[in-house]
Amino acid sequence: MFALVDCNNFYASCERLFQPQLHGKPIVVLSNNDGCVIARSNEAKAVGIPMGAPAFQYKTLFKEKGVYVFSANFPLYGDLSDRVMKILANYCPEIEIYSIDEAFLDLKSLKNIELKSYSTKMRKSVLKATEIPISIGIAPTKALAKVANRIAKKFPNETQSVYIIDTDEKRTKALKWLKVEDIWGIGRRLSLRLKAIGVNTAYDFCELNSRWVQQNLSIVGYRLQRDLQGKVSLQLDSPQLKKNIAVTRSFERDYKSYEDIKERIVTFAVTCSERLRKQKSCCNSLSVFIRSNRHKSTLQYNNQISIDLPFATNSSIELAKFAILALNRIYRKGYDYKKAGVIVHRFCPEVNLQQKLFDNRDNRHLPLMSVIDELNKHYGPQKIKLASQDPKRQWKMNQLKLSKAYTTNLSEIITTN
DNA sequence: TCTGGGGTCCTAGGACCC
DNA sequence: TCTGGGGTCCTAGGACCC
Numbered sequence: 154m155f156a157l158v159d160c161n162n163f164y165a166s167c168e169r170l171f172q173p174q175l176h177g178k179p180i181v182v183l184s185n186n187d188g189c190v191i192a193r194s195n196e197a198k199a200v201g202i203p204m205g206a207p208a209f210q211y212k213t214l215f216k217e218k219g220v221y222v223f224s225a226n227f228p229l230y231g232d233l234s235d236r237v238m239k240i241l242a243n244y245c246p247e248i249e250i251y252s253i254d255e256a257f258l259d260l261k262s263l264k265n266i267e268l269k270s271y272s273t274k275m276r277k278s279v280l281k282a283t284e285i286p287i288s289i290g291i292a293p294t295k296a297l298a299k300v301a302n303r304i305a306k307k308f309p310n311e312t313q314s315v316y317i318i319d320t321d322e323k324r325t326k327a328l329k330w331l332k333v334e335d336i337w338g339i340g341r342r343l344s345l346r347l348k349a350i351g352v353n354t355a356y357d358f359c360e361l362n363s364r365w366v367q368q369n370l371s372i373v374g375y376r377l378q379r380d381l382q383g384k385v386s387l388q389l390d391s392p393q394l395k396k397n398i399a400v401t402r403s404f405e406r407d408y409k410s411y412e413d414i415k416e417r418i419v420t421f422a423v424t425c426s427e428r429l430r431k432q433k434s435c436c437n438s439l440s441v442f443i444r445s446n447r448h449k450s451t452l453q454y455n456n457q458i459s460i461d462l463p464f465a466t467n468s469s470i471e472l473a474k475f476a477i478l479a480l481n482r483i484y485r486k487g488y489d490y491k492k493a494g495v496i497v498h499r500f501c502p503e504v505n506l507q508q509k510l511f512d513n514r515d516n517r518h519l520p521l522m523s524v525i526d527e528l529n530k531h532y533g534p535q536k537i538k539l540a541s542q543d544p545k546r547q548w549k550m551n552q553l554k555l556s557k558a559y560t561t562n563l564s565e566i567i568t569t570n
Numbered sequence: 571t572c573t574g575g576g577g578t579c580c581t582a583g584g585a586c587c588c
Numbered sequence: 589t590c591t592g593g594g595g596t597c598c599t600a601g602g603a604c605c606c
Contacts (some may be wrong), residue, residue: 183574184573184574185574185575185576186572186573186574187572188572188574189573189574190572191574191580191605203572205573206573206583206588207572207573208572208573209571209572209573210573212572251605251606252577252605252606253606254606255606301605337604337605338603338604338605340603340604340605341603341604342602342604343603343604370603371579371580371581372579372580372581373579373580373603395577396577396578397576397577397578398576398577399575399576399577400575400576401574401575401576402575403573403574403575403576405572406571406572446573448572448573484602491573492574494575535585539591551572575593576605576606577604577605577606578604578605579602579603579604579605580601580602580605581590581600581601581602581603581605582598582599582600582601582602583598583599583600584597584598584599585596585597585598586595586596586597587594587595587596587597587598588593588594588595
């Protein structure tokens with residue numbers, strides 16, 4: 154059996170943790186620059202705030218309904234996620250951390266346990282240690298565990314937030330209940346195509362001819378169908394090194410000048426190289442994109458360029474240099490730029506880099522970079538910068554409602570009187 | 571005024587090899 | 589009239605996830 158554990162309204166629950174007076178109150182968490190709603194408590198869902206709602210359009214509703222608004226505080230969420238995952242791993246060592254708030258457990262190594270009481274115990278442990286409420290779905294396959302989890306979440310009173318699909322009757326009932334667009338792995342496009350041929354529920358999807366599914370939805374759809382039929386086709390994934398790293402941001406205002414954009418691009422490239430070094434990879438190519446403000450009626454310009462690097466590297470200095478070269482080839486004067494990003498691809502391990510016959514610049518900065526990484530780890534992110542990340546230039550994300558980094562910054566730790 | 575930021579996998583088709 | 593038979597690698601684009 155597999156379990157899917159999912160934290161309820163995770164970011165909202167994290168914010169509530171240090172402000173217990175907000176229990177039962179509507180809470181929303183906003184994206185970077187306080188742009189859109191990216192998480193809602195149940196109470197916020199109930200007053201009709203949709204996912205992705207632009208904050209400025211909902212200001213009056215927030216006020217009317219007494220909604221508590223928070224800027225995204227990712228250090229806090231990341232730390233609480235780690236704590237939740239550690240507790241889960243204590244209960245079941247075979248764990249796949251699927252996202253910041255979800256994990257699959259492969260229960261096959263647990264012998265002689267009663268699933269319902271074991272899960273309930275696990276749920277109570279997490280709640281006691283972190284105050285994060287979780288829902289647990291258990292079934293013979295991953296896709297069915299997803300379905301079971303959805304039921305646990307939808308009917309917390311009837312299920313006590315733990316639901317197990319362990320008979321064929323339960324499976325059939327669940328699949329007939331689940332709408333096709335709510336199947337894990339069936340998105341907007343596919344659900345439209347499926348509905349057009351009369352497939353409205355997960356049950357209908359399972360009944361489709363499997364050859365048709367493979368021909369039309371590829372091997373991905375075929376595996377999914379089998380998994381939903383109760384035949385294990387999706388296994389627990391082990392953690393892998395990243396294959397791409399992207400650092401992209403919307404700006405807090407429109408940027409016009411080349412210098413401003415260049416500074417941001419350099420900073421994005423530096424962050425990419427830090428993440429590369431963290432997983433001990435070098436990259437062989439890099440892309441840069443810039444976009445004008447698509448919400449304005451002004452003249453639009455979007456462009457992107459990929460360049461191959463002459464040697465694999467994870468040096469901040471080299472990657473910043475190449476990112477600027479790439480930017481220079483696509484930057485055009487006269488537009489209002491709103492968003493940009495740097496993406497690195499084609500990784501290889503940091504050790505045993507391919508030597509070049511004539512050009513031995515490969516990773517000569519590595520010792521320097523490890524010193525910088527150490528210093529930044531100790532004194533705070535980006536304390537040591539490149540000169541091209543102009544230290545006088547002050548850009549700041551709009552984060553008017555940021556809560557404290559209660560669990561990761563000693564100077565922001567909670568105090569009592 | 572103000573509209574997020576990351577990822578993965580698969581396939582078709584082109585370019586190339588012997 | 590007749591025109592070989594295999595392969596691999598890479599990339600763009602499409603689909604999905606949180």
